[in-house]
Amino acid sequence: MFEKVNPCHPDKVADRIAGALVDAAYRKEENPRIAVEVLIGHGVSHIIAESSVHIPLGEVYTIVKRIAGNLHTDYVKVPQEGHLAGNQAEGIRCGDNGIFKGMPVTEEQKALCEIAKSVYHTYPFDGKYIIDEARLILCQSNAPTAELKKLYPNAEVNPLGDWTGGTDVDSGATNRKLGSDMADSVTGGGLHGKDLSKVDVSVNIYAWLKAQETGKPVQLACAIGDDTVDGIPYREIVETARRYIQNLGGFEKFAEWGLVR
Numbered sequence: 001m002f003e004k005v006n007p008c009h010p011d012k013v014a015d016r017i018a019g020a021l022v023d024a025a026y027r028k029e030e031n032p033r034i035a036v037e038v039l040i041g042h043g044v045s046h047i048i049a050e051s052s053v054h055i056p057l058g059e060v061y062t063i064v065k066r067i068a069g070n071l072h073t074d075y076v077k078v079p080q081e082g083h084l085a086g087n088q089a090e091g092i093r094c095g096d097n098g099i100f101k102g103m104p105v106t107e108e109q110k111a112l113c114e115i116a117k118s119v120y121h122t123y124p125f126d127g128k129y130i131i132d133e134a135r136l137i138l139c140q141s142n143a144p145t146a147e148l149k150k151l152y153p154n155a156e157v158n159p160l161g162d163w164t165g166g167t168d169v170d171s172g173a174t175n176r177k178l179g180s181d182m183a184d185s186v187t188g189g190g191l192h193g194k195d196l197s198k199v200d201v202s203v204n205i206y207a208w209l210k211a212q213e214t215g216k217p218v219q220l221a222c223a224i225g226d227d228t229v230d231g232i233p234y235r236e237i238v239e240t241a242r243r244y245i246q247n248l249g250g251f252e253k254f255a256e257w258g259l260v261r
Helices: 010-028 057-068 082-087 107-122 145-151 178-182 199-214 234-248 251-257
Strands: 002-005 034-041 044-051 072-078 098-102 127-132 135-140 218-222
Touching: 002 107, 002 178, 010 034, 010 044, 010 057, 010 251, 044 057, 057 072, 098 199, 107 127, 107 135, 199 218, 199 234, 234 251
Parallel strands: 044 072
Antiparallel strands: 002 127, 034 044, 098 218, 127 135
16 A cells, blocks of 8 residues: 655645755755755745755745745745754764664555656646555546546546646645655654755665665664764765765755655
């Protein structure tokens, strides 16, 4: 059983805005410290950033407009709290406490990802998709139900009929669709809107990659300030996550589909 949402779902729009702001921070510093929360919906975008990097308001507004359209945007930026900033002063160490469980992706989950991408390629609007063994549910906005039924005759398509979605219909918030992003993997935090020093990003990516490589569950925990995780230096885990994000094209691209893509 697995649910996938596409990049135009309001929660993913919030994740993408947060990711784009992290990308902006990395363009200004090699190792910025930033954590972003986004609440979006009904013509308004609220953004709070705890950041070591100054991102001009004009750049923030441009990011929101590109991803979500013409919205009223309020942006609050504050420095990272002193104790948290000091934790990283002498090297890269775990930026938080955390628990992490990486799980291999199943064939059923891979199949739903391919269906979601295929539908989204034709209809690049808000959508949500579910698979439960033989049951396939497709909810795709701005798409004729009859056309989707032709493509997927055995699916349950738009149970309430044709619909329009997006942030004019629903609100979105950062990291609210972690089930879509991680499938059976588990985290105590969130993947999006954070720099690589945050264990919620780096250790989740590391645990997930290791689970795919070994084909077995990977369970890890850390305390803030730890300099090793899973018996290796934390800085190496950060670099593994950095390469993964770079290969995808950045934090915004990572936010589009999450780890399970």
